[in-house]
Amino acid sequence: MSAIVAGTAAPAPTAARRPRGGLWRAILHNRKAMLGAVLLLLFILLAAFPHLFVPWLHGDPRAIGDLPLEHPSGKHWLGTTGLGQDVYAQLVYSTRESLIIAVVAGLGATFLSVIIGVSAAYLGGYADNALSMLTDVFLVLPTFPLIIVLATYAGKGNLTVIVVVLILTGWSYGARQMRAQALSLRNRDFLESARVRGERQSYIIVVEMLPTMTSLIVANFLGAALYAVLTAAGLQFLGLGDPNSLSWGTMLYWAQNQGALVNGLPAWALSPGLAVALLGVSFALLNYAFDEISNPALRPVRRRRAK
Amino acid sequence: MTDVSVYTDPQAAVPTAPLIETRKLTRHFRVGRGLSPKMLHAVDDVDITIDRQEIVALAGESGSGKSTIARLLAGVYTPTSGEIYFQGRAVSSMRSRRDQLAYRGDVPMVFQDPFSSLNPAFRVSHGILRSLKLHQPELTRTQRNEEAERVIEAVGLAPASDLMYRYPYELSGGQRQRIGFAQALAHKPKLILADEPVSMLDVSIRIGLLNLMAELRRSAGVSFLYITHDIASARYVADRLLIMYAGHIVESGPTEAVLANPKHPYTDLLLGAVPDPRAPLSVAVEGDTGEPPKVIDPTPGCRFRWRCPLVVDECHHVTPTLRLLGDGHEAACHVAEPDAGMHATKP
Amino acid sequence: MRFLIRRLGFFVLTLWAAMTLNFFIPRMMPGSPEDALRDRFSKGGSVVTPEQLRTVLAEFGFDPDKNIILQYSEYLKAMVTGHWGVSIGSSLGAPVTTLIGDALPWTLGLVGIATVLAFVLGTLIGTIAGWRRGGLIDGILPPVFIVTSALPYFWVALLFISIFAIGSNPILPNDFNYEQGLTPGFNGPFIGSVLKHGILPAGTILITAIGGWILTMRNNMVTTLAEDYVRMARAKGIPNRRIMFGYAGRNAFLPNLSGFAMSLGFVISGTILVEYVFNYPGLGYMFYNATVSTDYPLLQALFLLSTLAVLICVLLCDFAVFLLDPRARTKG
Amino acid sequence: MPSRPILEVRDLTVEYDTGGDRPVVAVDAVDLDVHAGEFVGVVGESGCGKSTLLFAIAQLLSPPAAITSGDVRFQGQNLVAMSEKKLAALRWRDFSVVMQSAMNALNPVTSIGTQFRDAIMAHDEPVADDRPAEVLRLVGIDPIHLRSYPHQLSGGMRQRAMIAMALLFTPDLIIMDEPTSALDVVAQRSLMVQIKELQQQLGFAVVFVTHDMSLISHFSDQLVVMYAGQVVELGATRAVFDHPAHPYSKGLLDAFPSIRGPKVPLIGIPGSPPDLAHPPSGCRFNPRCPEVFADCPKIEPELYQVGAVQARCLLHAPGAATAAEPVQEARS
Amino acid sequence: GGGDKPIGSASSNPSSSTSSGGQGTGQFKKGGTVTIANVGGQTWPCQFNPFNPAVNQVALGFVYEPLTFVNVLKSGATTPMLASAFSWSPTKDSIVFTIRSGVKWSDGQPFSADDVVYTFNLMKQQPALDLYSLWTGAGLTSVTAAGDKVTLKFKAPAEPYFFNFANQVGIVPKHIWSTGDAAAKPATWANPKPVGTGAFTVQSCTSNNISYVANGSYWQPGKPYLEKVQYPAYLDNNPANLDLASGKAQWGGQYIPNIDNFYKSKSPDNNYWFPPTANVAIVANNDPSHKATSNLAVRQAIAYALDREQISKIGESGYQPAANQTGVVTPTFDKYFDKDALTAAGYDKPNPDKAKQLLQTAGYSSSNPLKLSVITVTGYTDWDASLAVVKQQLAPVGIELSIQDLQQQSYNQKLYTGDYDLAYSSLSGGPTPYYELRQLLYSKNSAPIGKQANSNYSRYIKPEVDKLFDQYASADPDTQVKLIKQISGYMIKDVPIIPTTESVDWYQYNTKDIEGWPTQEDPYAQPAPYNIPDVGQVLTNLYSKSAQK
Ligand SMILES: Nc1ncnc2c1ncn2[C@@H]1O[C@H](COP(=O)(O)OP(=O)(O)OP(=O)(O)O)[C@@H](O)[C@H]1O
Numbered sequence A: 001m002s003a004i005v006a007g008t009a010a011p012a013p014t015a016a017r018r019p020r021g022g023l024w025r026a027i028l029h030n031r032k033a034m035l036g037a038v039l040l041l042l043f044i045l046l047a048a049f050p051h052l053f054v055p056w057l058h059g060d061p062r063a064i065g066d067l068p069l070e071h072p073s074g075k076h077w078l079g080t081t082g083l084g085q086d087v088y089a090q091l092v093y094s095t096r097e098s099l100i101i102a103v104v105a106g107l108g109a110t111f112l113s114v115i116i117g118v119s120a121a122y123l124g125g126y127a128d129n130a131l132s133m134l135t136d137v138f139l140v141l142p143t144f145p146l147i148i149v150l151a152t153y154a155g156k157g158n159l160t161v162i163v164v165v166l167i168l169t170g171w172s173y174g175a176r177q178m179r180a181q182a183l184s185l186r187n188r189d190f191l192e193s194a195r196v197r198g199e200r201q202s203y204i205i206v207v208e209m210l211p212t213m214t215s216l217i218v219a220n221f222l223g224a225a226l227y228a229v230l231t232a233a234g235l236q237f238l239g240l241g242d243p244n245s246l247s248w249g250t251m252l253y254w255a256q257n258q259g260a261l262v263n264g265l266p267a268w269a270l271s272p273g274l275a276v277a278l279l280g281v282s283f284a285l286l287n288y289a290f291d292e293i294s295n296p297a298l299r300p301v302r303r304r305r306a307k
Numbered sequence B: 001m002t003d004v005s006v007y008t009d010p011q012a013a014v015p016t017a018p019l020i021e022t023r024k025l026t027r028h029f030r031v032g033r034g035l036s037p038k039m040l041h042a043v044d045d046v047d048i049t050i051d052r053q054e055i056v057a058l059a060g061e062s063g064s065g066k067s068t069i070a071r072l073l074a075g076v077y078t079p080t081s082g083e084i085y086f087q088g089r090a091v092s093s094m095r096s097r098r099d100q101l102a103y104r105g106d107v108p109m110v111f112q113d114p115f116s117s118l119n120p121a122f123r124v125s126h127g128i129l130r131s132l133k134l135h136q137p138e139l140t141r142t143q144r145n146e147e148a149e150r151v152i153e154a155v156g157l158a159p160a161s162d163l164m165y166r167y168p169y170e171l172s173g174g175q176r177q178r179i180g181f182a183q184a185l186a187h188k189p190k191l192i193l194a195d196e197p198v199s200m201l202d203v204s205i206r207i208g209l210l211n212l213m214a215e216l217r218r219s220a221g222v223s224f225l226y227i228t229h230d231i232a233s234a235r236y237v238a239d240r241l242l243i244m245y246a247g248h249i250v251e252s253g254p255t256e257a258v259l260a261n262p263k264h265p266y267t268d269l270l271l272g273a274v275p276d277p278r279a280p281l282s283v284a285v286e287g288d289t290g291e292p293p294k295v296i297d298p299t300p301g302c303r304f305r306w307r308c309p310l311v312v313d314e315c316h317h318v319t320p321t322l323r324l325l326g327d328g329h330e331a332a333c334h335v336a337e338p339d340a341g342m343h344a345t346k347p
Numbered sequence C: 001m002r003f004l005i006r007r008l009g010f011f012v013l014t015l016w017a018a019m020t021l022n023f024f025i026p027r028m029m030p031g032s033p034e035d036a037l038r039d040r041f042s043k044g045g046s047v048v049t050p051e052q053l054r055t056v057l058a059e060f061g062f063d064p065d066k067n068i069i070l071q072y073s074e075y076l077k078a079m080v081t082g083h084w085g086v087s088i089g090s091s092l093g094a095p096v097t098t099l100i101g102d103a104l105p106w107t108l109g110l111v112g113i114a115t116v117l118a119f120v121l122g123t124l125i126g127t128i129a130g131w132r133r134g135g136l137i138d139g140i141l142p143p144v145f146i147v148t149s150a151l152p153y154f155w156v157a158l159l160f161i162s163i164f165a166i167g168s169n170p171i172l173p174n175d176f177n178y179e180q181g182l183t184p185g186f187n188g189p190f191i192g193s194v195l196k197h198g199i200l201p202a203g204t205i206l207i208t209a210i211g212g213w214i215l216t217m218r219n220n221m222v223t224t225l226a227e228d229y230v231r232m233a234r235a236k237g238i239p240n241r242r243i244m245f246g247y248a249g250r251n252a253f254l255p256n257l258s259g260f261a262m263s264l265g266f267v268i269s270g271t272i273l274v275e276y277v278f279n280y281p282g283l284g285y286m287f288y289n290a291t292v293s294t295d296y297p298l299l300q301a302l303f304l305l306s307t308l309a310v311l312i313c314v315l316l317c318d319f320a321v322f323l324l325d326p327r328a329r330t331k332g
Numbered sequence D: 001m002p003s004r005p006i007l008e009v010r011d012l013t014v015e016y017d018t019g020g021d022r023p024v025v026a027v028d029a030v031d032l033d034v035h036a037g038e039f040v041g042v043v044g045e046s047g048c049g050k051s052t053l054l055f056a057i058a059q060l061l062s063p064p065a066a067i068t069s070g071d072v073r074f075q076g077q078n079l080v081a082m083s084e085k086k087l088a089a090l091r092w093r094d095f096s097v098v099m100q101s102a103m104n105a106l107n108p109v110t111s112i113g114t115q116f117r118d119a120i121m122a123h124d125e126p127v128a129d130d131r132p133a134e135v136l137r138l139v140g141i142d143p144i145h146l147r148s149y150p151h152q153l154s155g156g157m158r159q160r161a162m163i164a165m166a167l168l169f170t171p172d173l174i175i176m177d178e179p180t181s182a183l184d185v186v187a188q189r190s191l192m193v194q195i196k197e198l199q200q201q202l203g204f205a206v207v208f209v210t211h212d213m214s215l216i217s218h219f220s221d222q223l224v225v226m227y228a229g230q231v232v233e234l235g236a237t238r239a240v241f242d243h244p245a246h247p248y249s250k251g252l253l254d255a256f257p258s259i260r261g262p263k264v265p266l267i268g269i270p271g272s273p274p275d276l277a278h279p280p281s282g283c284r285f286n287p288r289c290p291e292v293f294a295d296c297p298k299i300e301p302e303l304y305q306v307g308a309v310q311a312r313c314l315l316h317a318p319g320a321a322t323a324a325e326p327v328q329e330a331r332s
Numbered sequence E: 001g002g003g004d005k006p007i008g009s010a011s012s013n014p015s016s017s018t019s020s021g022g023q024g025t026g027q028f029k030k031g032g033t034v035t036i037a038n039v040g041g042q043t044w045p046c047q048f049n050p051f052n053p054a055v056n057q058v059a060l061g062f063v064y065e066p067l068t069f070v071n072v073l074k075s076g077a078t079t080p081m082l083a084s085a086f087s088w089s090p091t092k093d094s095i096v097f098t099i100r101s102g103v104k105w106s107d108g109q110p111f112s113a114d115d116v117v118y119t120f121n122l123m124k125q126q127p128a129l130d131l132y133s134l135w136t137g138a139g140l141t142s143v144t145a146a147g148d149k150v151t152l153k154f155k156a157p158a159e160p161y162f163f164n165f166a167n168q169v170g171i172v173p174k175h176i177w178s179t180g181d182a183a184a185k186p187a188t189w190a191n192p193k194p195v196g197t198g199a200f201t202v203q204s205c206t207s208n209n210i211s212y213v214a215n216g217s218y219w220q221p222g223k224p225y226l227e228k229v230q231y232p233a234y235l236d237n238n239p240a241n242l243d244l245a246s247g248k249a250q251w252g253g254q255y256i257p258n259i260d261n262f263y264k265s266k267s268p269d270n271n272y273w274f275p276p277t278a279n280v281a282i283v284a285n286n287d288p289s290h291k292a293t294s295n296l297a298v299r300q301a302i303a304y305a306l307d308r309e310q311i312s313k314i315g316e317s318g319y320q321p322a323a324n325q326t327g328v329v330t331p332t333f334d335k336y337f338d339k340d341a342l343t344a345a346g347y348d349k350p351n352p353d354k355a356k357q358l359l360q361t362a363g364y365s366s367s368n369p370l371k372l373s374v375i376t377v378t379g380y381t382d383w384d385a386s387l388a389v390v391k392q393q394l395a396p397v398g399i400e401l402s403i404q405d406l407q408q409q410s411y412n413q414k415l416y417t418g419d420y421d422l423a424y425s426s427l428s429g430g431p432t433p434y435y436e437l438r439q440l441l442y443s444k445n446s447a448p449i450g451k452q453a454n455s456n457y458s459r460y461i462k463p464e465v466d467k468l469f470d471q472y473a474s475a476d477p478d479t480q481v482k483l484i485k486q487i488s489g490y491m492i493k494d495v496p497i498i499p500t501t502e503s504v505d506w507y508q509y510n511t512k513d514i515e516g517w518p519t520q521e522d523p524y525a526q527p528a529p530y531n532i533p534d535v536g537q538v539l540t541n542l543y544s545k546s547a548q549k
């Protein structure tokens, strides 16, 4: 699992000088962002309307067929599983769960990061100490074993459990960044200006402070989503997910346990991993591009020669 | 700067009391946590009085505590000790949200840095509209918009209907600074705390804002606490001038009197350092390095004694207090004398 | 100095908090060592009463009926004094220290070295890419590694196995840390075998981990290069190499360093998959096993160890920042 | 001037590629001469291209900025065409640069002494061992601070340290970009006086950039007023202050109050500086000019000789009421 | 084939009861190595304490030997090991073993009846060692020696426990276990250098691998033929399977998906054989608190609805044969199998119509479908696959099955305390069906809901059945067969559990160099390397072809 997914280390102070409408334009003008966005869009379509992508013949991803371990063919584009299920159909239908895990866990972790990081920075004093400590404890706890313990505790590796576990273990990295950024904002004059104006603390945190951190929050979300995709796949691959669910990690688990690779069925073994990788890549590309968009210093330069 | 409706004071509760007054206002900061906490005396025993329709300039070295005073008055910081009286009423007694809102409405602050004092995520009208909503809740949405346009035009930004929907980064520094003033005006204030409102601006824009302040005082009856490094601009707008050094007010008096006849050696030094193209080059080389003082756990004595050319023994043991040395002219110096300026600067 | 004392305070507090969690989390898991043991017994086709199982476990030092607070205080004491007890899971009776002692060198050797290598190489490549922004290296490596950093580790591993290690005469071994039958020691064949067995797992770690470091370092570098002191160094006529490493690189590196320490927590987690796929006998798989077999003593020791490892790394990185960044020294 | 100038800038144009439709022309066909031992002040509003001009002179521009035309001749050699290697040899030894903010221009992670040493090692020039201490003493800093790190010095000390560093090889030209803008008036005054003294003592030429007209009035020999990337007025400082020829210069001089003399109402210059990617046609100052007339938006003015100074204003164009002639050819 | 004597019969001649397969004494030259690929899921802790259930798989059979070997695959045929003979008292509450003479411990000390007595009494003193609850559960009252005779006395008829005490208890040397660390803490003693009577001794052990070498002074003349045994620690199936396929390991105990393609086709020397030994079943919760599953009609409906052949074929890739409702594993225990009863009840083939009908009588219909959930263990992928098939089969008769994959821990807890509707489960067998059926159906193995049951998780309680089990212990072999047929009658009648497939020994063997493997034709022991003490039987029979040249 690559841990180093979340954003740049130095949040750019210029980050916030961007109008909202400009974001889409910026994405459209950034090749990496475009590629990432297109990939993500494709996955969203797959998740929303899987049936459109699966020809009527073998549409039910779970249906047990009588032709197990088939090689890819016109009928089964990516072959069949050990139970004779159509791999391609499974791949398409699995998008939904994998995407849900990524998005929900990403949102959840980001939400926690923001709440805890920003509160710590804004409240200061003992509250800051306590919250920072909590963050640090979660950071140094070995994540994966914790996940295993939690997943085991929850008894059943169903979707909710995995998502909750990913959120619980995924927020701390972001919270630290949030806190750092919020600290740098804390004494910015526009916040004091709001205070002098007579605004309440809660209003200042939520309405004045958070929007200026948008780019970091988005970067954080993308990083957390990437982390969630990869970790969830790892968990399911280890058999800690629900083996009856339809998701890429589960497909890999089955492929591994039914010996897809060693039995010469690479399409079955590799395609779910590739899907995970592509979803991951789309998040990583967006994240990377987002850095460029929010920090003009990182934008690619056209080299021009004087004279 | 047109169309500012003439400001009428809704008769304050205590008519004789000054608009705002501080008594022994003190603010200390803790520096260095843990084993050896130290106290930084940012502001010590400061007495300031500002009357209605008065512009008071506060000048002094960087780090001398000017902003801290403004923030204390604005309620961003709470005083370590001492009290602020607004129209005769102690600010610390204003506990309820209503009282506090009312005070904040009367005493807005304009921040030093036009680049960081507007929230980059919102249109520039955001702060103005919020102020109107908080301090004039009776207005409807359209009325608020109209009022916002009015104050934006009042600070000389036209066309307001266009400017107010821009984002801060779409405005120049001078325009932003004016938005800051407009935001303060939206409160229908009695006193605007202006913390170095022009220091970041080009000379060409700077004077426009100073003129605006004078205009607001005249037409809307607003008082100002004008904080600056720039003595010349203080002279341009202010009625009275306060000179601060290391957390103390060291000299105060009518602007012209202080400039013409500085009593405190620091004031003298400061005035001598102001470059002036209209005056011939006076190369009076001071051996002074101009290092700003940090007042950490001070001992009694004059805080300027280390740099003072006139230092006497007494300066090392007794903290000088403000003494009346002329018509409304006070200085905190053991050696300053009441009559004619004793350290003549001009040959 | 105060900085160091504060860091030490943080260290102790965090360790305590983590250890407390480490105690309670496993005990919140369903099942118990008895159940796990019972499951194993029933293979023999015999009837064993739960009471009897408890006697067996009691023999190995497990007493579930003891007051939990008492257990907790004894646990803390045991952890601190190094009396980690014996496994009550699948390695029933094996001293935890021995189990860990056998596995630790392999984990450190494989995952540790690969991770550090990824960090060092990634930082180096990132430095160069950032320095020559828009150049050849910058044009190729960062985009490539964005992609690899998003690949699932185990999937890359499987891919590698199917490429390099399948068939009757594979190029590289797919499992174990060295060839069966070799006697461990400082002899050529053994070391060669260890290296050969390490290539695939380490290569996989490298490929998936290096990307993040390249990207962050590159971005830091680009940001740093815009700083005035870099321009100033150029104005001084200082040679490029010195500017690249001494001025830009060093400053760009600092924020990465603490990021590195923080990411170690994730690294230890990653070893589970490495060891699982490559049948590499290290701590990761042991962790997994201990978890699924409710092996409290082993689990606790492993938790302690990995928490400690991360904390020490954080501390070391703090210390390195302390050495490299004079500002940290006086901040206090 | 009797001797040939040590620095001749001819037709220098610098553009920033912003990715937009048109580049920002931050320096537009600037000509400038600096003679040995001369103190040349460059003033102008924020964003008018002063820093860009300095960096272009010192060949320190980095993308997206690039010199698109013009020469910079220093001691007869064209710096624009010079290779990095030769430039590096020339830098610091013959001309040095003092940057706008000393906090950012000193490498935060190495000591002042190391930064001196870096500069010394980058050049073959023989330097006495105690030279750093000597120059520090020159600017009034205790050499003990060679061991200090930048953050341990106050703003004024850092600025002085920068200036000391610039004096290391006793160059012929020092380029200073607002070296006092971050300082208190008192500190600013004392630093300026010191610079002036050193200049008189050591005889180097100074190009000094600021936007503070009043500051420059006391110290510079020659004055260059810039507006929107162009030089709008040029001449001996006293002459410009006494009889400003360009309405912009007049506006500037009217824009700040004085602490002496009678109190007069001032007006300032209304409007705001133009967008350099889309500058106004004709005279760039015409939208803000109080003396604007019909030709202004149509005809782009050149520098015309007006008494002792040169000004880029159509009021002084040869055909206009005041007798003036273009000076382009007159220069040799 | 040797004599298929049931356990009860006394047999004194070792060579007469061992199987054929080219066995004999000293007929093969020594040499060669066999490598075992059997996933232990852990690295080796290098302990060889035969009383430690976590490690006895690498100690028993290799180093330690039982008194008598009981062959499960041959209905409990016995092979004398450390006891050259045994005889039961007529009431079967006392048994006398004749201890073999001339046996030496691997450290050279002579083996004697004292060691046997010591071993059993140690288990009495240290209840933790008494893995099979001989002293507490089986009613053992005394173990005494007289010359080369050792007598075990029981409170009650104890023949069913013969399998445990004669076959599964490894005899340990008194001279080692009565001193030092071993004596102080026999239960937890690591025993890193085990001294036993077995055919092999531990040469070296690392966390990766255990190397055994032939015991030079082994009591069976000429044996073992093999020089060495390597037992690497595999953490996961895939690497082990790869090594088996490539021939790097020759003896496997592995589930290999698509084995014909992946393993058998790789080499003509690669062989496998999966002898069935017990049932895999859907255990229904018979407790009245579970409305649906305590309803006989529902259980019958499930039993009728299932197409066990299909479950076997798709779910288990055909490796595990279909089971039958009698609960008797065939063909292993064919002689206890009452085929007629099965056919009479209509359970010999799937009958979905009948199932639907039964469900209707129970009040379920397509508009009111029966929703049931079945718990299973995460990681048992073949079970998952089987259940996927079961689910598909139950759907048309109107049962909506949801599959809950649980971690072993949670699964166990639910299973033991009865917190489930249906559970997919399997138990181990024994030399006769009695062993498995008793675990499944004997009321003393049950417990109220919420309390942990020993093995009767379905909570099937029927005094008539209990009585049949009680009679079995003292019955003669023929009566025993009858009793088991009667018990399986209750399986058909009450359908307490629904067997689906028969669990098998996963067993792969490579004949390139090694021969002498157990085969279907010569099932002289359970063949998978994880069976103890059967592994010892196999190891003494294997020989290297290359060493014969
Ligand atoms: N929140 C704070 N915590 C600690 N010290 C503070 C804080 N705010 C101000 N100070 C210290 O108090 C002293 C006075 O600061 P203040 O900002 O009032 O000075 P100033 O006169 O406004 O300076 P400047 O002209 O540079 O704005 C300084 O030494 C400053 O470092």
Ligand SMILES: Nc1ncnc2c1ncn2[C@@H]1O[C@H](COP(=O)(O)OP(=O)(O)OP(=O)(O)O)[C@@H](O)[C@H]1O
Pocket (backbone or CB within 6 Å): D016, D017, D018, D024, D026, D044, D045, D046, D047, D048, D049, D050, D051, D052, D053, D064, D211, D276
């Ligand atoms: N990286 C950049 N990309 C695009 N435009 C730039 C960039 N840097 C500077 N500019 C533009 O170039 C112009 C000149 O900038 P420069 O920094 O030279 O101004 P300056 O006169 O030094 O201002 P100041 O007094 O504020 O230092 C400005 O209008 C600025 O907007």
Ligand SMILES: [Mg+2]
Pocket (backbone or CB within 6 Å): B066, B067, B068, B112, B195, B196
């Ligand atoms: Mg201030």
Ligand SMILES: [Mg+2]
Pocket (backbone or CB within 6 Å): D050, D051, D052, D100, D177
């Ligand atoms: Mg500049």
Ligand code: NI
Pocket (backbone or CB within 6 Å): A001, A002, A003, A230, A231, C270
């Ligand atoms: Ni990862």
